[in-house]
Amino acid sequence: VSLTISPIKNANGEIMGISKIARDISEKKQEERRKNDFVSMVSHELKTPLTSILLSSQAMQRGFKNNNLEIGRNLSVGIENQAKRMTSMIQDFLNLAKIEEGKIRMHFEYFQILGLLQEIVSEARYISEKHIIKIQCNSSHEVLADRDKIGQVLTNLLTNAIKYSPEGGTIVLGCEKISNASLRIFVSDEGVGISNADQKELFKRFFRVERKELANISGFGIGLYIVAEILHYHNSIISVESEEGKGSTFQFVLENKD
Ligand code: ADP
Secondary structure: OOOOOOOEEOOOOOEEOHHHHHHHHHHHHHHHHHHHHHHHHHHHHHHHHHHHHHHHHHHHHHHHHOOOHHHHHHHHHHHHHHHHHHHHHHHHHHHHHHHHOOOOOOOEEEEEHHHHHHHHHHHHHHHOOOOEEEEEOOOOOEEEEEHHHHHHHHHHHHHHHHHOOOOOOEEEEEEEEEEOOEEEEEEEEOOOOOOHHHHHHOOOOOOOOOOHHHOOOOOOOOHHHHHHHHHHOOOOOOEEEEEOOOEEEEEEEEEEEO
């Protein structure tokens, strides 16, 4: 909060509304700083997997030259994983751009939620082999939603659960019927957790928690914003329950059809 702003006084000399003005300005500055950080981070984040793809391809070519197929096979798995990482990142950027332009469209259909959870988990396995990822969901549950977009919601929540929890931690993706017409879907982890103050900011564009122990974890601060926006188009809300040092559970409700 900027303290250089002088108090606004009314005709009687009483101080009026100083904190509101100070807050507005600091929010604007913060947003600007986050935007600048965002551009440099995007460049960095895309460059890292690209460099790795480039180096792996060159090593693969050397392996093939020496007829070493095993090296080629291992490197190609790495290349695929890096490409998947970039694809998911770019999907977030595209969604962000469409949300900003008000052009994001939903294509609603009925589908089985368990099948989608299984797909998302197997797609995300490459991010970490060291977390225990479990699914708790009955195969009979169907929802009315945009399958791809809910897939992106779940990918973002699962990627975060992996990023913000220690290796060996358990992550659960689940679904649970809470009434005839609605299904609760959740992603829980045993990670670093989020303070009450940060929980209020979490779904804002470009917001990232500033804690020393998180300084090395890269990200853009748009994942949860996109989650919240996509769910908004489903008449749904993302919510979080979390305790610092213990873990977090993100959840939302979709229309259920059995
Ligand atoms: P990013 O992960 O790219 O920073 P997100 O919008 O996905 O952006 O998340 C915003 C912030 O919320 C993160 O920077 C992180 O501090 C916090 N966060 C998100 N998910 C979790 C989680 N499962 N556990 C702890 N903190 C989380």
